[in-house]
Amino acid sequence: MLCIAGSPRRHGNSERLLGACADGIREAGGEPDVLIAAEAGVRPCRGCNTCSRTGACIITDDGMSDVYRRIDASDAIIIASPVYFATVPAVLKTVYDRLQPYWARVYRLGQPRPARRPGAMLLVRSGGDPFGFGAAVDTTRSVFAVLGIDCLEELRVQGPDAPRDVLEYPAELDRAARIGAGVAATARRR
Numbered sequence: 001m002l003c004i005a006g007s008p009r010r011h012g013n014s015e016r017l018l019g020a021c022a023d024g025i026r027e028a029g030g031e032p033d034v035l036i037a038a039e040a041g042v043r044p045c046r047g048c049n050t051c052s053r054t055g056a057c058i059i060t061d062d063g064m065s066d067v068y069r070r071i072d073a074s075d076a077i078i079i080a081s082p083v084y085f086a087t088v089p090a091v092l093k094t095v096y097d098r099l100q101p102y103w104a105r106v107y108r109l110g111q112p113r114p115a116r117r118p119g120a121m122l123l124v125r126s127g128g129d130p131f132g133f134g135a136a137v138d139t140t141r142s143v144f145a146v147l148g149i150d151c152l153e154e155l156r157v158q159g160p161d162a163p164r165d166v167l168e169y170p171a172e173l174d175r176a177a178r179i180g181a182g183v184a185a186t187a188r189r190r
Contacts, residue, residue, distance in 0.1 A: 001025055001030050001031065001032055001033065001074060001075060001076040001077070001078065001183065001184060001187060002033050002035060002070050002071060002073075002074035002076070002077045002078070003018055003021065003022055003025070003032045003033065003034045003035065003077075003078045003079075003080070004034075004035045004037060004077065004078070004079045004080070004092070004095070005018050005034060005035065005036045005037060005038075005080055005081075006037050006079060006080060006081030006082070006088055006089060006091065006092030006095075007037075007038065007080075007081060007082050007089060007091070007092075008038045008089050008090070008091045009038075009082075009163065010036070010038070011163060012082065012163045013082065013124045013157070013160040013161075013163065013164075013165055013166035014080040014081050014082045014122065014123070014124045015036075015080065016164075016166045016167065016173070017080050017122045017124060017155065017157065017166060017172070017173065017176045018034070018078070018080035018122060018176070020173040020174070020176040020177045020180070021078055021080065021120070021122060021176040021177060021179055021180035022034060022180060023177050023180065024176065024177035024178055024179065024180030024181035024182075024184070025180040025181065025183070025184045027177070027180075027181055028180070028181040028182075028184035028185055028188075029184065029188070030076075030180075030184030030187065030188070032180070033070060033074065035067065035070060037091045037092045037094075037095050038091040040063040040064070040066070040067055040095065041062050041063030042062055042063050042064045042067060042091075042094050042095050042098055043059055043062045043064070043094075044094050044097065044098075045057075045059075045094075045097040045098050045100060046058065046059065051100050051101040051104040052104040052108040052109075053108075055101055055104055055105045055109050055111065056101055057098060057100070057101050059098075064095075064098045067095060067098070068101075071099075071147065074117065075117055075187040075190070076117050076118045076119055076149075076183050076184070076186070076187040077117065077119040077144070077147065077149050078119055078120045078121070078122065078179070078180065078183060079092070079119070079120075079121050079122070079140055079143075080121070080122040080123075080124075081121070081122070081123055081124075081136060081140070082123075082124055082125060083123055083124065083125035083129075083132075083133055083136045085129060085131075086129055086131035086132060086133070086134055086135040086136065087135035087136045087139055088136050088139055088140065093139070096139065096140075096143050099143060099146060099147065102114065102146045102147055103146045106146075113148055114147060114148035115148055116148050116149075116150055116190070117147075117148055117149055117150070117187065117190070118149070118150050118152050118183050118186040118187050118190070119144055119149035119150065119151055119152065119183065120151060120152055120153040120154065120155070120179050120180075120182075120183050121137070121140045121141075121144075121151060121153075121154050121155070122155045122157075122176055122179070123136050123137070123140075123154070123155065123156050123157070124156075124157040124158075124160055124166060125156075125157075125158055126158075126159065126160060126161035127158050127159060132158075133156050133158075137154065137156075152179075152182060152183055152186060153179045153182065153183070155172065155175055155176055155179060157169060157172045
């Protein structure tokens, strides 16, 4: 199960939620494969539309090749992210944008849709932004739609700000673990 940590900051609140989720996956007999977006070495999409003609990204000399391989091999995908200005941080959005070949294969090249897989999103924000979680949820749901991910759960945690603040939210950490276990169980049944 691919678990994507979308924060530019290591060991922060969203990564701690993902850690609890990974514990739940393990307890359910699954194997989490944690991908740290900030360390994946992914360059931004060029917007060249080559993938609309070939089904593949023209950029082949960065970490996205490994990300593609891990996505393709996963039986489920869980994404954890902080929310910055109502959406996901640039490091995660860069990965999202590079998923354009999956969209192009179906909508431009007429290839079959990917097999359905379960997934979930874990989002955390400190608060204060009047637009909340909306754009982060919509953007991640769009990515899930392209990848054939059925989003089984959304965990939205508002309040934590400093890197360890989420530790003050044991109910949310417990829920993240239950989400991981639930997604693992669903992936096993499919």
